Amino acid sequence: MESAIINQIGERLNTAKSILIASHVRPDGDAIGSLLAIGLALQNAGKTVQMVLQDGVPASFHFLEGHEQVLREPKGEWDTFISVDCADFKRLGKPFESGRKPDINIDHHITNEKFGTLNLIVGEEVATAAVLTDCLPKWGLEITTPVANALLTGIVTDTLGFRTSNITPEALRQSALLMERGANLPELYMRSLVRKSYPAARYWGAGLASLKREDGLVYGTLTVADRKAAGYGGNDDADLINLISAIDGAKVGMIFVEQTDHKVKISWRALADGYDVSKVAKTFNGGGHAAAAGADIPGALSEIQPLVLKTTREMLGLN
Numbered sequence: 001m002e003s004a005i006i007n008q009i010g011e012r013l014n015t016a017k018s019i020l021i022a023s024h025v026r027p028d029g030d031a032i033g034s035l036l037a038i039g040l041a042l043q044n045a046g047k048t049v050q051m052v053l054q055d056g057v058p059a060s061f062h063f064l065e066g067h068e069q070v071l072r073e074p075k076g077e078w079d080t081f082i083s084v085d086c087a088d089f090k091r092l093g094k095p096f097e098s099g100r101k102p103d104i105n106i107d108h109h110i111t112n113e114k115f116g117t118l119n120l121i122v123g124e125e126v127a128t129a130a131v132l133t134d135c136l137p138k139w140g141l142e143i144t145t146p147v148a149n150a151l152l153t154g155i156v157t158d159t160l161g162f163r164t165s166n167i168t169p170e171a172l173r174q175s176a177l178l179m180e181r182g183a184n185l186p187e188l189y190m191r192s193l194v195r196k197s198y199p200a201a202r203y204w205g206a207g208l209a210s211l212k213r214e215d216g217l218v219y220g221t222l223t224v225a226d227r228k229a230a231g232y233g234g235n236d237d238a239d240l241i242n243l244i245s246a247i248d249g250a251k252v253g254m255i256f257v258e259q260t261d262h263k264v265k266i267s268w269r270a271l272a273d274g275y276d277v278s279k280v281a282k283t284f285n286g287g288g289h290a291a292a293a294g295a296d297i298p299g300a301l302s303e304i305q306p307l308v309l310k311t312t313r314e315m316l317g318l319n
Contacts, residue, residue, distance in 0.1 A: 001134065005120050009104055010139040012118065013042070016080035022052045022102075023084050024091040026236050026265070029157025029192050032057055034084040034106070034128040036066045037150035041141035050074060054093030058234065063191045064153060065146035082106065085128035085154075087287040089115040106131060111278055111287030123289075126164070126171045129154025133174045145182030152183040157192050160242055165273070165291050193242070200238040202230035207240045207255065215318045216251035216272075218244055219309070223258045223301065235259055237267065245269045252277065252316060256308075258301045266308060267294045280315050284308065 013019075021039050023031035032053070039051040052074050057067045073095040083102040086092055087109035105116025108131055110123040122131045129151045136143055143151070155175055159167050162175075179185055196204070206226035212219055222237055232238060237255045244253040251272040257265040266284070268277035269292050276290040286295025297304050313319050 001122055005118055006135060006138055009118050009120060012080060012104060013139050016047060018048045018078040019080045019082060020050055020052065020074050020078040021082045021084065022092050024086040025054050025093045027053050027055060030127045030129055030154040031085040032061050033150040033154030034132055036064055037129060037132055037147045038084060040066050041136050041147050044144060045141055052095060054095055060192060064150050083116060087112040109287055110289060111282060126166055126168065127154045127158035130171055130174050133178060143181045148178040148181035148183035149188060152178040152185060153188045153192055156189055161189060161193055199231040203227060203232040203238050204240050206230060215313065217313065217318050218247050218250040219254035220244060221256045224260055241267045241269055245271055251275060252318065256301060256305050263296050263298050264301050264304045265296050275316050280312050283311060
């Protein structure tokens with residue numbers, strides 16, 4: 001890691017009094033875990049902290065301490081603004097469209113646009129929570145049990161339970177450290193990755209029924225109508241992409257999720273070595289990693305899906 005940037009961030013946090021922390025829209029486990037971890041750690045250090053997620057914290061992560069503090073938009077004033085696990089400033093959402101950019105930008109996505117004043121981007125880490133696991137002690141911030149649970153949730157979810165190809169011995173050492181600090185791995189693994197609500201399970205059924213396999217590419221589709229029929233309250237894929245990622249023989253997995261605002265959310269997963277899906281996502285103003293990426297594209301599903309499939313096949317040689 002860049003020690004100079006780490007030291008500068010530590011100095012900024014030391015002098016900060018009122019801190020705003022935010023992460024991306026439709027937050028995943030790493031976004032939520034990283035946000036709560038640094039937020040709780042700073043509160044424990046006597047700082048005034050507000051944590052913001054435009055879409056709130058999904059019910060599946062309500063087991064994490066501090067989730068009830070997360071706001072959907074910022075209130076009042078702050079002297080320091082931190083973004084975590086967000087590669088693109090626009091993905092912080094509508095509450096930040098007309099505001100100032102972050103003073104501190106902490107992330108692990110190689111496609112991060114470095115939109116902060118101080119940018120700590122560590123692409124070799126498996127999760128932003130892994131970056132924070134190393135850095136919080138360097139900033140004089142204690143990893144208590146609630147902080148450890150939040151951090152380990154970020155690592156576990158971003159690696160799909162230590163299953164992604166970028167898992168490293170260092171990530172396992174970080175996870176062991178967090179367990180030593182009190183993190184409950186079995187519980188957070190079950191709650192964040194395994195358990196599903198009844199509506200989410202019905203929603204999965206619609207997505208699985210839509211699956212297609214062509215030239216090593218496996219993809220599914222979830223529509224607004226599917227969500228309504230299942231009674232699913234989210235606007236994501238309920239992590240169905242993780243199941244698609246386990247299909248034997250597939251090289252690349254994708255899920256198309258129709259949104260109510262005339263957009264389509266797309267997730268890519270590289271299921272075999274040699275496929276960099278972040279390059280495809282970047283073509284559509286998205287981002288991510290070689291093995292996992294996403295994009296939100298304006299337009300109708302019927303128009304976007306053929307275009308994205310064609311581009312994916314061409315760029316990854318899946319024809």
